[in-house]
Amino acid sequence: NAGVTQTPKFQVLKTGQSMTLQCAQDMNHEYMSWYRQDPGMGLRLIHYSVGAGITDQGEVPNGYNVSRSTTEDFPLRLLSAAPSQTSVYFCASSYSRGTNYGYTFGSGTRLTVV
Amino acid sequence: AQTVTQSQPEMSVQEAETVTLSCTYDTSESDYYLFWYKQPPSRQMILVIRQEAYKQQNATENRFSVNFQKAAKSFSLKISDSQLGDAAMYFCAYRSAYYEAGGGADGLTFGKGTHLIIQP
Numbered sequence: 001n002a003g004v005t006q007t008p009k010f011q012v013l014k015t016g017q018s019m020t021l022q023c024a025q026d027m028n029h030e031y032m033s034w035y036r037q038d039p040g041m042g043l044r045l046i047h048y049s050v051g052a053g054i055t056d057q058g059e060v061p062n063g064y065n066v067s068r069s070t071t072e073d074f075p076l077r078l079l080s081a082a083p084s085q086t087s088v089y090f091c092a093s094s095y096s097r098g099t100n101y102g103y104t105f106g107s108g109t110r111l112t113v114v
Numbered sequence: 115a116q117t118v119t120q121s122q123p124e125m126s127v128q129e130a131e132t133v134t135l136s137c138t139y140d141t142s143e144s145d146y147y148l149f150w151y152k153q154p155p156s157r158q159m160i161l162v163i164r165q166e167a168y169k170q171q172n173a174t175e176n177r178f179s180v181n182f183q184k185a186a187k188s189f190s191l192k193i194s195d196s197q198l199g200d201a202a203m204y205f206c207a208y209r210s211a212y213y214e215a216g217g218g219a220d221g222l223t224f225g226k227g228t229h230l231i232i233q234p
Contacts, residue, residue, distance in 0.1 A: 033220065048221040058221050
C-alpha cells in the first residue's frame with residue numbers, strides 16, 4: 001500500500017515550458033486535491049476532484065489544469081510555467097467526508113521556474 | 115469563503131513541558147471538520163488530530179488534545195510532555211461538510227502555520 005505517490009520530487013523548468021505533475025493513490029479514495037506551499041503562506045488549494053470526471057477550482061487555479069479520468073490518478077498540468085509558480089506542490093486524497101477522514105498527503109514536488 | 119488564522123508564527127517550549135498552539139477560523143457553515151497537521155523538516159504532511167464540528171467532546175490522540183470552542187470559532191492544539199520529535203511546523207485546517215449535500219466546496223483551507231521549537 002503506497003498511499004499517495006507524487007512524481008517527480010524535484011523539477012526545474014524554464015519560463016514558458018509546460019509540464020505535468022503526477023499524482024496517484026492506491027487507497028480507492030474518491031476525493032483528491034492539489035495544493036501549493038509558499039514560504040509564510042501555508043498551503044493553498046489549487047484544484048480538487050470529488051470523483052472520476054469531476055473537478056473544480058480552488059483558491060489559486062490560474063495557470064493550472066487538472067483532469068480526473070480514473071479514481072487513482074489526478075495529474076496537475078502547468079500550461080506555461082512562470083517564476084511565480086515556483087513552489088512546493090502537494091497532492092492529497094481522502095475518503096468521503098461522511099467518514100470524517102482527513103486528507104492523506106503525498107511527499108510533495110519542489111518546482112523551480114527560472 | 116472560510117478563513118483560518120494562526121496568530122503565533124513561532125512557539126518555543128522546553129522538552130517535557132506543555133504547549134498550546136492557537137487557531138481561529140471564520141465560517142458561516144454549521145457543519146465542518148477541523149484538523150491539525152504536522153510538517154517536519156522532511157516536509158511530509160502528517161495528520162495529528164481531527165474534530166467534527168457537531169461533536170461536543172474534544173478529540174484526543176495520546177499526548178495531543180484539542181480545545182474546540184464552536185461558538186468562539188476556536189480550535190487550539192495542546193501538546194503534553196513535549197518531545198524533541200514534536201519540533202515541526204503545525205498547520206490548522208478546515209474542511210466543509212456540505213459538498214455531499216450538494217453545496218459548498220471540498221479541499222482544505224489552511225492557516226499559515228506555527229513553527230514549534232523544542233528546547234532540550
